[in-house]
Amino acid sequence: MNFAATLIRASLLCGLLLTGACADKAASRQPVKIVVGFEAGGAMDTLARAFATRLSARLQRPVYVENRVGAGGAIAANYVAQSRPDGNTLLLASPAEIFINPIDARRQESGEVAEMVPVAKVSSAPxxxxxxxxxxxxxxxxxxxxxxxxxxxxxxxxxxxxxxxxxxxxxxxxxxxxxxxxxxxxxxxxxxxxxxxxxxxxxxxxxxxxxxxxxxxxxxxxxxxxxxxxxxxxxxxxxxxxGLQGVSFEYWQGIFLPKGASSERALFLSAEINEVLKDTGFVAQLDNLGFEVAYKDYKQFKLFLQAEDQSYQSFFRKNGFLF
Missing domain, CATH: 3.40.190.10 (Periplasmic binding protein-like II)
Structure with missing residues (x-):
């Protein structure tokens, strides 16, 4: 290959790399959307809006909440699962979206929810x-x-x-x-x-x-x-x-990224969420809303979800609930 052809190929490669870098940089300036599967005014929405304000200050970017209501949170979960994995679309989810809805295949629009990337466990509530x-x-x-x-x-x-x-x-x-x-x-x-x-x-x-x-x-x-x-x-x-046994569940709340998101993005967001949850003023705000901080980082949350999956599978096999 002559020098001119080599130069052209190198220029094209650099262009592609720069385009990707520019795209990543542009994505990092865009607003972040936290998707909630339930209507405004509920527990999940209340948490999401309080959390969005604090996360926006950490990221120095606008963070807003979008409610995609229906099917016990399944609509929101499937929407996020299929979104672009650039870190700008997050799902605030509970056991319903991750474990309960997928039990009944008739209610699951796609299997991609199971492939979402867990970021951090944020809190729990009664x-x-x-x-x-x-x-x-x-x-x-x-x-x-x-x-x-x-x-x-x-x-x-x-x-x-x-x-x-x-x-x-x-x-x-x-x-x-x-x-x-x-x-x-x-x-x-x-x-x-x-x-x-x-x-x-x-x-x-x-x-x-x-x-x-x-x-x-x-x-x-x-x-x-x-x-x-x-x-x-x-x-x-x-x-x-x-004296009532068999009716005890943890109502936890966690952040997820779409299918295909990188572990680097998950680790970055997990660390930022940890900083938000260290804020004593925010902890007091959550406590006033009825939430308790229950942070687990990226790796801990993955292990927690594996244990939860086994627990729910066992529960449904034993009780045979189908919605």
Missing amino acids: VVLATRGDSAIQQLGDIAIAANKNIRSLSFASSGVGSLQHLVGESLGKALGVELLHIPYAGAASATASLMSNQVDLLFAGLAPIAAHLESQKMHALGIASAHRSKRLSDVPTFQEQ
Whole structure:
């Protein structure tokens, strides 16, 4: 090959490399989008918006929240899974999007959700079982009594079919030996409104959308479907403490990148998230919203998800739930 041809090939190669570098640099200046699979005003949305403000300050770039509601978070998860893996589209997810929805193949639009890149576990929150303050159901044992007296089934609201709250409700009915009618909503905000307007008997929700109602005693908490009590609701016992086994789930929240994202991007974001969660002011804000910091970095989160996967697979094999 002569010198001229070599020079042309070298120039073309440099051009391609520069184009890629420019593309990466341009991508790093674009706004970051945190996608949430539930409506505005719910627990996940509340966390995402608080987190976006702090992450924006760390990254020195705009960070905003986009709600893609439906199918218990599956629509949002599939959207992010198939997005460009440039680090500008993130998913704030819970067990529903990652483990519960994919159990039923009819609800999974693609298998790419399983190939998303985990970044960091951010927090956890209690799943609260609540009734209206004036309800005759004031303790866990009252549910079975009321169910046996009612001609119609007792109903419970959740933030959607396939949500963790839905799974907890079905598990509770099975553990108590009663039939509970599931009424799904687009998110916790509308599910909460349905309880307050007397459209349903029970509500499973994160603490954030119902805290004010609990404080005003317009709602009453019957129990916590988690392994330990909530700091904000320290006087409310867990289901296990009330003698109910098999209805304990961790409602965790974590950040994911699309399929194909590099481990370098994941490690970078994981470190930035860690810095955000070290901010005592932000920790206090999360605590006030009903979330507890439960950070796990990129590698720790991957191991955690592997254990969660085995746990959910075992649970579904044992109980045979299919939504």
